[in-house]
Amino acid sequence: MAEDNSPFGAARALTLAGPLALDGGASLAPVDFAYETYGALNESRSNAILICHALTGDQHVASQHPVTGKPGWWARMVGEGKPIDPARHFIICINVLGSCMGSAGPASLAEDGRPHAMRFPVITLRDMVRAQAMLLDHLGIETLQAVIGGSMGGMQVLQWAACYPQRVRSAVAIATAARHSAQNIAFHEVGRQAIMADPNWRGGDYYADGEPPTKGLSVARMAAHITYLSEEGLTEKFGRRLQARDSKSFGFDADFQIESYLRHQGISFVDRFDANSYLYITRAMDYFDLAEEHGGLLANAFAGSSTRFCVISFDSDWLYPTSEAKTIVRALNAGGAEVSFVELPSPFGHDAFLLDTPGLNTAVDGFLKAGEGA
Amino acid sequence: MAEDNSPFGAARALTLAGPLALDGGASLAPVDFAYETYGALNESRSNAILICHALTGDQHVASQHPVTGKPGWWARMVGEGKPIDPARHFIICINVLGSCMGSAGPASLAEDGRPHAMRFPVITLRDMVRAQAMLLDHLGIETLQAVIGGSMGGMQVLQWAACYPQRVRSAVAIATAARHSAQNIAFHEVGRQAIMADPNWRGGDYYADGEPPTKGLSVARMAAHITYLSEEGLTEKFGRRLQARDSKSFGFDADFQIESYLRHQGISFVDRFDANSYLYITRAMDYFDLAEEHGGLLANAFAGSSTRFCVISFDSDWLYPTSEAKTIVRALNAGGAEVSFVELPSPFGHDAFLLDTPGLNTAVDGFLKAGEGA
Numbered sequence: 001m002a003e004d005n006s007p008f009g010a011a012r013a014l015t016l017a018g019p020l021a022l023d024g025g026a027s028l029a030p031v032d033f034a035y036e037t038y039g040a041l042n043e044s045r046s047n048a049i050l051i052c053h054a055l056t057g058d059q060h061v062a063s064q065h066p067v068t069g070k071p072g073w074w075a076r077m078v079g080e081g082k083p084i085d086p087a088r089h090f091i092i093c094i095n096v097l098g099s100c101m102g103s104a105g106p107a108s109l110a111e112d113g114r115p116h117a118m119r120f121p122v123i124t125l126r127d128m129v130r131a132q133a134m135l136l137d138h139l140g141i142e143t144l145q146a147v148i149g150g151s152m153g154g155m156q157v158l159q160w161a162a163c164y165p166q167r168v169r170s171a172v173a174i175a176t177a178a179r180h181s182a183q184n185i186a187f188h189e190v191g192r193q194a195i196m197a198d199p200n201w202r203g204g205d206y207y208a209d210g211e212p213p214t215k216g217l218s219v220a221r222m223a224a225h226i227t228y229l230s231e232e233g234l235t236e237k238f239g240r241r242l243q244a245r246d247s248k249s250f251g252f253d254a255d256f257q258i259e260s261y262l263r264h265q266g267i268s269f270v271d272r273f274d275a276n277s278y279l280y281i282t283r284a285m286d287y288f289d290l291a292e293e294h295g296g297l298l299a300n301a302f303a304g305s306s307t308r309f310c311v312i313s314f315d316s317d318w319l320y321p322t323s324e325a326k327t328i329v330r331a332l333n334a335g336g337a338e339v340s341f342v343e344l345p346s347p348f349g350h351d352a353f354l355l356d357t358p359g360l361n362t363a364v365d366g367f368l369k370a371g372e373g374a
Numbered sequence: 375m376a377e378d379n380s381p382f383g384a385a386r387a388l389t390l391a392g393p394l395a396l397d398g399g400a401s402l403a404p405v406d407f408a409y410e411t412y413g414a415l416n417e418s419r420s421n422a423i424l425i426c427h428a429l430t431g432d433q434h435v436a437s438q439h440p441v442t443g444k445p446g447w448w449a450r451m452v453g454e455g456k457p458i459d460p461a462r463h464f465i466i467c468i469n470v471l472g473s474c475m476g477s478a479g480p481a482s483l484a485e486d487g488r489p490h491a492m493r494f495p496v497i498t499l500r501d502m503v504r505a506q507a508m509l510l511d512h513l514g515i516e517t518l519q520a521v522i523g524g525s526m527g528g529m530q531v532l533q534w535a536a537c538y539p540q541r542v543r544s545a546v547a548i549a550t551a552a553r554h555s556a557q558n559i560a561f562h563e564v565g566r567q568a569i570m571a572d573p574n575w576r577g578g579d580y581y582a583d584g585e586p587p588t589k590g591l592s593v594a595r596m597a598a599h600i601t602y603l604s605e606e607g608l609t610e611k612f613g614r615r616l617q618a619r620d621s622k623s624f625g626f627d628a629d630f631q632i633e634s635y636l637r638h639q640g641i642s643f644v645d646r647f648d649a650n651s652y653l654y655i656t657r658a659m660d661y662f663d664l665a666e667e668h669g670g671l672l673a674n675a676f677a678g679s680s681t682r683f684c685v686i687s688f689d690s691d692w693l694y695p696t697s698e699a700k701t702i703v704r705a706l707n708a709g710g711a712e713v714s715f716v717e718l719p720s721p722f723g724h725d726a727f728l729l730d731t732p733g734l735n736t737a738v739d740g741f742l743k744a745g746e747g748a
Binding site: 023024025118121122179180181182183185186187189190192193194196197198199215216218219222223226229231234235237238239240248250251252254255256258259262263266279283286287289292318 | 397398496553554556557561563564571572596608612613626628632657663666692
């Protein structure tokens with residue numbers, strides 16, 4: 001167990017003995033965790049906020065990314081004077097099960113000292129949340145002031161509230177859905193097929209020698225990236241503008257800015273993400289259907305819950321559109337739960353939850369403070 | 375020049391000497407054409423209808439496809455008693471320049487007896503239309519009763535009306551746009567990168583020996599196919615239903631019907647389409663911007679046109695949505711052209727133009743007959 005004593009952005013790693021029973025029938029033991037904490041747990045152990053990250057996110061929520069050198073992915077939301085503030089909160093962000101930034105996943109080592117690769121069991125969102133609960137148990141955190149996240153992070157928020165209603169006082173689910181639609185699955189399947197079509201993938205056994213399937217992973221990222229942006233946002237940002245040239249090349253270079261941008265997104269992604277993790281986490285998301293786990297009725301997932309909910313959507317998000325947020329809100333209402341809902345305007349589509357979107361911080365800040373004041 | 379005398383669906387091939395000057399500055403000579411005709415040209419040579427096909431379409435508009443054995447791609451629209459009727463019309467459908475069903479393209483033979491491959495010049499929609507006009511000149515067809523097409527076929531319709539207003543009495547543009555948006559380009563770029571990432575692509579030189587880049591082309595087709603269907607249609611058709619199993623496999627097989635469907639679409643496509651053609655035609659579509667060719671003002675493309683226009687969109691088409699159709703209609707109005715516009719309801723997205731969509735045949739039939747009666 002590596003630890004440091006820095007007050008902010010402490011990177012931590014921990015291995016628990018397990019076993020962690022998984023939805024697919026297998027179990028994991030031991031279980032590796034990589035996570036970060038910010039701020040300090042108060043005496044009553046009542047100020048812990050768990051931040052759940054998205055598909056390609058990580059625990060570096062408000063600290064510099066070790067590979068890219070970029071600021072934390074949610075530095076706009078987390079930090080001094082921000083809605084989630086280490087001066088007030090004990091903040092935890094855990095690299096999800098199946099990912100590649102230190103927690104157990106296909107790239108982590110199995111008992112035989114070799115990476116699990118495709119021997120890693122297929123996991124679910126519920127498995128990710130169970131793993132997080134196991135870590136919080138170990139840290140002695142029984143109750144969370146709040147669980148918060150966007151996209152797949154929002155799915156974990158809903159799953160937390162459904163699995164452990166007594167442990168979650170407030171839940172903030174942003175730009176998310178309670179189940180993956182056919183179109184969501186379709187986009188993920190394209191990405192998986194792109195990775196598996198890359199001869200460097202070699203059934204997932206590319207860790208020891210040879211090149212990883214960077215071309216396939218890059219194509220997967222490009223396809224996904226389109227879904228993170230709105231048509232309106234793309235038009236505003238790129239339109240049909242040419243990239244560093246005055247006229248079309250009549251060739252297959254990146255003539256248009258949007259082509260150049262997408263290629264950059266694809267190429268830069270492969271430096272920081274593992275292709276097998278992309279397979280496992282997209283699979284977990286596709287399997288996600290909170291109603292299915294509760295007799296086909298989403299309201300059952302939240303029946304009698306005392307958790308306060310805040311659901312936020314963005315009007316140009318076509319990946320997890322407002323209609324999906326409203327489905328969640330209706331189920332919460334039917335289950336008798338307390339819920340605030342806001343649809344925020346943004347031209348930037350799904351990515352709005354990561355950007356400087358007017359109203360987002362205000363909504364989260366107000367909701368969290370109302371919970372603290374209560 | 376191969377010809378037959380069958381009255382219906384006569385498959386024809388023809389090579390013209392050229393040269394055909396291209397927008398990119400190159401020229402083609404000779405120029406191969408593969409096309410089909412149905413019905414007979416009347417004495418006044420006034421009943422010719424040109425049907426323009428989409429990206430992966432071909433000249434087999436109402437005849438069995440030679441590779442797949444399936445009926446023609448628009449047999450719902452073309453045939454005895456249909457809106458486009460060989461009893462009344464002389465129907466022509468030409469495989470577009472750059473395609474792979476017999477017309478000049480990367481797979482056709484260059485002067486050195488080897489396939490052009492990537493030596494084929496990059497072409498535009500206007501080049502495709504110029505080639506069609508060259509063939510019609512040869513056939514002695516000066517004026518077209520109508521030009522009609524959906525998707526990229528609709529773009530050719532608009533290009534025909536802009537380039538040769540005197541030759542087009544009626545124009546029917548379905549499920550299309552007057553320019554490719556950033557999002558349209560983005561999806562095509564993902565497809566191109568998937569093809570080029572396949573090591574079997576080998577810079578396009580895969581014709582003589584070795585395997586073609588079927589995996590890359592299959593991924594490209596899968597990504598494109600998502601854009602052809604609406605979220606609503608996908609949910610209705612597939613939802614989260616499992617494929618030939620009672621429960622999730624907790625593996626990477628095609629658990630969901632949508633995965634199985636997409637994989638099938640990808641795999642079956644590679645038997646009938648050439649990867650290099652996919653590169654060239656998507657490039658031509660991305661280059662398409664009819665306003666750009668006319669001083670940045672789309673209305674200029676149609677100023678003073680005596681062509682009658684019919685513009686049809688589908689309410690669930692998010693690839694070329696109704697807003698794009700309305701842009702065309704506004705430009706036609708501003709240019710003083712006669713235009714009918716209808717948005718048809720359909721749950722099936724962009725693909726609705728190929729399906730049994732209520733109102734589509736009626737709209738086309740009424741529009742064509744009104745032109746004949748005049």
